[in-house]
Amino acid sequence: MPELPDVEGFRRVLQSCAKGRVIQRVDVRDAGVLHGVSARRLRHALEGRRFTEPERHGKWLLAHTGEGPTLMLHFGMTGQLVCGRPADAAEAHDRVLFTVSGDRQLRYRDQRKLQGLWLADDDCAVARLLVRLGPDAMAVDLKEFEAVLSSRRGRVKTVLTDQSVLAGLGNLLADEILWHARLRPTGRASDLTGAERRRLYTHMRRTLRSAVAAGCVPRRDSWLTGHRDDLFPTCPRCGDLLCRSRMAGRTTVWCPQCQPDGL
Template sequence: MPELPDVEGFRKVLSEHTGAPIRAVRVRDPGILRGIGARQLADALRGHRFEQPRRHGKWLIAPAGGPVLMLHFGMTGSLSWHSPDEPLHRHDRVVWQFDDGELRFRDMRKLQGIRLADDETQAERVLSDLGPDARDVSRARFDKLLSGRRGRLKSVLTDQTFLAGLGNLLADEICWHARINPQRAVGDLDDSDRAALYGAMRRVLRESIKAGCVPSRDTWLTGARDEPAGPCPRCGTPLSSRRIAGRTTVWCSGCQPS
């Protein structure tokens, strides 16, 4: 599932192909479009040039000299660059054609998709319900946001109105690095807990952005979370799991006591 580090990687892909005119837009599956038709999208972008894209949480925002392309990758989306003669994948939904290659939006499940805002003001309205980007939030604001929340830590961390960009893997990894149980009530966290969470978030995001995803490392929770009752990479205690907020949550009862 694409989370903040993955979308940051997609942003870098797009940023390498700005400034060139878009020769054509091929919508191979209009079911990926949200609020716009295939012909409208093609007509609005043909001949335009992508400017430097930005990311907010799991959204990729690409100004194009007026209209603003907005991509959300859901659970299975990706954006990649290809030569024109490379065969299309069956899940390539939209293709932007340039003189020297193609950008392809690929998505198997189509849970989110592609929007087109008329301008930056309209794009900001689409994003208005999101919290601050998890990579950019300051410690002071992080503490302030936590102080106004109720519920379990895992549910809060994955709530995009709290912080934008954290998904299931990142939230579990951050809690594990901070040695805090994801089932803890946010209201019970003290200043040292919040400091540990913030520090863990910064470290995990920094390393994950370098890798372009939440990396599967033997020394991280990701290296063991898919093994049934696998050992904690830190202390060897069998890992625990349960569903929280509809997602499988994994933690170590030894390192992350209730």
């Protein structure tokens, strides 16, 4: 599932492939990924405009067009944004194609179609679509981070992946951050000490910076993510067998030795 680092990578794809270029054609191959806008209106609103500097908030990508509307993309579990050329054959899961000047083409590709594309006519419409989101996990400062965690009684992993608390963290990132911070995912967020909240924030920032540089949550041998899918997964730090459980419907992985049940 695309998380903050993946979407930041898609933002860079949009920036390098289409920023400053005229949208010459919008080809909707599957209107099932459009939300609140028809294929005809999407074409009429975007064709002839230029993509400007894109933004990201959490797992959302905002493709601005200057004084025009903003195309808002969410990638669900299987979405991607790829850059190609109009002459390239379309793949089976290419849902919407944006041909831009300079013989380039942006493609919204998604197998499962759990999210998709929205069109926001102005800043107010953008704000309405993002109103339920908390601060971006890359942008939140320590004071705000401590405040939102100390006010939540849920399990710390559940709080971290709640998009209304922090925008951008998903299952893999939350497990990775908690492993680096040596905190068990099942502890209550409100029970964290001040030192633990600060440690968690520090490791969230470090993990995000590293993952953003990689464009994904990397499966490194030195990271939990590099071992979580092994048949008999072991901790890359201490060698202990990793534990697995279900939390909020998602597989949660942690090390019982490095992440003791002290909360």
